[in-house]
Amino acid sequence: MGRLDEIHAPSDLKRVPRHELAAVADELRDEIVRVCSGVGGHLASSLGAVELTVALHYLFDSERDRFVWDVGHQSYGHKILTGRRDRMHTIRAHGGLAGFTTTSESPHDALTVGHASTSLAASLGMALARDARGDDYRVTAIIGDGALTGGMALAALNQIGHVRPKMTVILNDNEMSISENVGALNHYMRHMQVKPWLQRAERDGKRALSGGVLEPLARLGSGAKAATRRFFDPASDNPFHAMGLRYVGPIDGHDVDEVLYFLEHIDALDGPTMLHIVTRKGKGYSVAESDPITWHGASKFDPANPVAKGKPYGWSNAFGDAAIQLADADDRVWVLTPAMREGSGLVSYSKHHPERYLDVGIAEDVAVTTAAGLALQGEKPIVAIYSTFLQRGFDQVVHDVSIENLDVVFAIDRAGLVGGDGATHQGVYDLAYLRAIPNLEIAMPRDAVQQRAMVKAALDMGGPKAIRWPRGSVDAPPEADVDAWPDVAWGQAEVLKPGTDVWVWALGPTVAYALEAAGDDPRIGVVDARFVKPLDRTLLARHAQEASHVVTIEDHNLPGGFGSAVSEAFTDDALPARLTRLGVPDVVVPHGDPKRQHDELGYGPESLRATLARLLGDAAPEANDDAEEAATSSGSERPAAVATAAGDAAAKTT
Ligand code: HTL
Ligand code: MG
Numbered sequence: 001m002g003r004l005d006e007i008h009a010p011s012d013l014k015r016v017p018r019h020e021l022a023a024v025a026d027e028l029r030d031e032i033v034r035v036c037s038g039v040g041g042h043l044a045s046s047l048g049a050v051e052l053t054v055a056l057h058y059l060f061d062s063e064r065d066r067f068v069w070d071v072g073h074q075s076y077g078h079k080i081l082t083g084r085r086d087r088m089h090t091i092r093a094h095g096g097l098a099g100f101t102t103t104s105e106s107p108h109d110a111l112t113v114g115h116a117s118t119s120l121a122a123s124l125g126m127a128l129a130r131d132a133r134g135d136d137y138r139v140t141a142i143i144g145d146g147a148l149t150g151g152m153a154l155a156a157l158n159q160i161g162h163v164r165p166k167m168t169v170i171l172n173d174n175e176m177s178i179s180e181n182v183g184a185l186n187h188y189m190r191h192m193q194v195k196p197w198l199q200r201a202e203r204d205g206k207r208a209l210s211g212g213v214l215e216p217l218a219r220l221g222s223g224a225k226a227a228t229r230r231f232f233d234p235a236s237d238n239p240f241h242a243m244g245l246r247y248v249g250p251i252d253g254h255d256v257d258e259v260l261y262f263l264e265h266i267d268a269l270d271g272p273t274m275l276h277i278v279t280r281k282g283k284g285y286s287v288a289e290s291d292p293i294t295w296h297g298a299s300k301f302d303p304a305n306p307v308a309k310g311k312p313y314g315w316s317n318a319f320g321d322a323a324i325q326l327a328d329a330d331d332r333v334w335v336l337t338p339a340m341r342e343g344s345g346l347v348s349y350s351k352h353h354p355e356r357y358l359d360v361g362i363a364e365d366v367a368v369t370t371a372a373g374l375a376l377q378g379e380k381p382i383v384a385i386y387s388t389f390l391q392r393g394f395d396q397v398v399h400d401v402s403i404e405n406l407d408v409v410f411a412i413d414r415a416g417l418v419g420g421d422g423a424t425h426q427g428v429y430d431l432a433y434l435r436a437i438p439n440l441e442i443a444m445p446r447d448a449v450q451q452r453a454m455v456k457a458a459l460d461m462g463g464p465k466a467i468r469w470p471r472g473s474v475d476a477p478p479e480a481d482v483d484a485w486p487d488v489a490w491g492q493a494e495v496l497k498p499g500t501d502v503w504v505w506a507l508g509p510t511v512a513y514a515l516e517a518a519g520d521d522p523r524i525g526v527v528d529a530r531f532v533k534p535l536d537r538t539l540l541a542r543h544a545q546e547a548s549h550v551v552t553i554e555d556h557n558l559p560g561g562f563g564s565a566v567s568e569a570f571t572d573d574a575l576p577a578r579l580t581r582l583g584v585p586d587v588v589v590p591h592g593d594p595k596r597q598h599d600e601l602g603y604g605p606e607s608l609r610a611t612l613a614r615l616l617g618d619a620a621p622e623a624n625d626d627a628e629e630a631a632t633s634s635g636s637e638r639p640a641a642v643a644t645a646a647g648d649a650a651a652k653t654t
Contacts, residue, residue: 043288099421118153149183245271249262336367339360375408380459394433409467413427442468451469501615505551506527506529589601
């Protein structure tokens, strides 16, 4: 029986002799590999944080002290040590543990996260609240070098250094975001790890330590000498110090003793301190160490023979391939990504056109406004971005791109429910927040042939354009020259199947659901709406006059979405048919299997079938009620997808 078997709560860890903590960290590592091999998950980041996790839980009390994990994808060790070990096999799956820290899941989770760079501002707020109430719990933010590239993190640092509450910022620097980290601060941190420089730093650090509040650190023994890399004096060029934080490091984040030693001594100090730890992404698991990009988010694998599964051709790949051709054909085409090269299908593009490829780091706002700058100078930028992350660039879309009516194309990936990443990553708001913006037009293809044609048309037409597609696989389009890609009848919906009584207006992946549910019933017509803005109001008006019912179906939140656009047309044009809207009924949708969630939320093929049967008067009365509820649920009742038993394996990670 291992030590981990006796640890059911952090209090058990505190009883482990200090010299055995490194062994606990190793067991934690094995357990994380075991869990991820079974169900997939964020393997490499969690492996790199086990020593830090053990040290934090050994010294502090996570129920009272606040551990604020940035992104939260590195928190598997934290979850295991805080009483969730027996449920780790459900992580990211329907009804199982969340893949990130989530306050509703455990009192040990201080913040609900998923998006990067929030930990510092949240920690500042917590420290201020503590001080206002005269409390004395500790606040510790743990932020990666990738997350530190986000403007929000940097702006929060600026504020922390100004307000100077007692708190610790642990910079977990593994030189990686999902792909290689980028940016000037990243270069600076690499330079900090150069050896001769460190020796000088040690000297300076010792000098800075002697006297004043830092005296206790200066008195530390020889262990400290090795570990104390630097305390910068005020004249130092250290950017964190310049921003008002005490800076300690860099230290070896895989040496539990070293981490403990520094955390203990920092704990005695006032004001904000940054502890810079150097770790290795994937540490201790050779395949993940040597290929941390592939093993950032793993699908389940055989631990005895760890081979990353090839992913099926997806919408992202289709976009990346199209972008290469578009950039080949026009040297003004650029592609920008905020730290999502792999997920956005841009690995090949980045090699084909490195001169017109830009990874700006986890800084969606910067991606959007840099695109605006490019467009102002006559270039044709495409911002490749996930629906959920474009939320971070909303003001920039309005203020910098759309007011100016600039030629910027938003290639929006992961539109719709995303699976294992869950609530924080659902791409179900973009239609609502983009539809409100003048000049900006929004399209959604139903296949990869349309997808590339729409991106090309958007570039050709100019003006702000958003083309969105879901996560997942798609049939690869046939190879064809850009010139041979079909023309897009911009703003026109397409009738895919005629019908007499009910018209189903579907969008993107729900087109397939509509065709499936309609079958060969002559009463049901199916339309691929293709455009949310401009909406094809001419065709819609015809259908509303011809048929008694129009049904909209979308993988998006109902308020403000595609169905809302249709209902506005119904009101504005006084259309006669009865309108039923299917989509996410304004609830927070957690991690799970999207297909199953679509049906539980009332817009999968089964629920569409039930709704159609009811509208056509074919259904039994009980079924009527169910469908009615699913179709119109306003959010007061949580649908089944919000809380169900653990089930299907988690979907792919971000
Ligand atoms: N943009 C925003 C605002 N949030 C997130 N989470 C992403 C993009 C996507 N993302 C991750 S994890 C990650 C990114 C870019 C890399 C974080 O790098 P860091 O941590 O250095 O902070 P590391 O992986 O341990 O090295 C997820 O969505 C999970
Ligand atoms: Mg990192």
